[in-house]
Amino acid sequence: MQAPAVLAGDAHPALARRVAELAGARLVPAAVSAFADGETRLRIEGEVRDADLYLVQPTSPPVNERLVALALLADAARAAGAARVTAVVPYFGYARQDVRKGPGEPRSAQVAARILECAGIDRLVALELHSPALEAAFRIPLVHLAADEAALPIIKAWRLPGLTVVSPDAGGMKRAQRYAGALGAPLAVVAKTRPQPDAAAATAVLGEVRGRQCLIVDDMASTGRTLAAAAEALRAAGAAAVHAFFVHAVMAPGALERIRAAGVQRIAATDSVAPQGESLERAEVAPLLARALAELAGH
């Protein structure tokens, strides 16, 4: 097998370039476009025969297009003779649909995992999947990274006195607990309900937040409604200020404005999803991914 090479999908070529640079790996570009009927058309524009290939492609919006391009790139790499294909998917779309929410609904995360396996992907590197339980959806080896190492320096640099770390819902408690431990801060949690898809309502705040600088940590912001609801509840409970760090800045239209309108002061995320021009402080995930690549190469 040859030295590792990084294949850049269309979702985040800048991240692929940076990972290749940090890992000292060759970068292989790909041209991805669409046929007139909407089908994805692509070509790998470099040699991948016998390569130990790392295909960088977050499946961020438009999720279906990115997922299909990832599967087709894997197949193209296989057909071109790549010795092994490892998908590096720092944001994994459909991860929130890992269990049937009601009768007649699919397990979309499992279906997305099967699609990648069928396309010839041998291993997956993911960053902060929505739930660790999702690891069970993959039958191929999975390296599941946490983003704490990228996030904590930004949060520490904010130097927030009287800090309380807050999970915006019960599902995020473990992550918030880790950050609270690393920052030496107490923990609080907001009780959240989803009255309908893509809506969020905060029903209670558990923990002492009055007069505190509250930092909400979450895996992602899509509509921003989870963060906005949590921020409003914290302010109503007497928080001195509210700030937010989330790993994946998926950012549906209007999300950042919604979060700011809820009174969130400092906002940062990682660059796991390609920035769309939002003015957000960003933590770089390429060093984490490049290190994972270096550890995997040759194994």
Ligand code: R5P
């Ligand atoms: C939910 O369980 C997740 O951890 C996030 O809190 C949520 O998916 C964020 O979505 P939105 O920004 O649309 O509320």
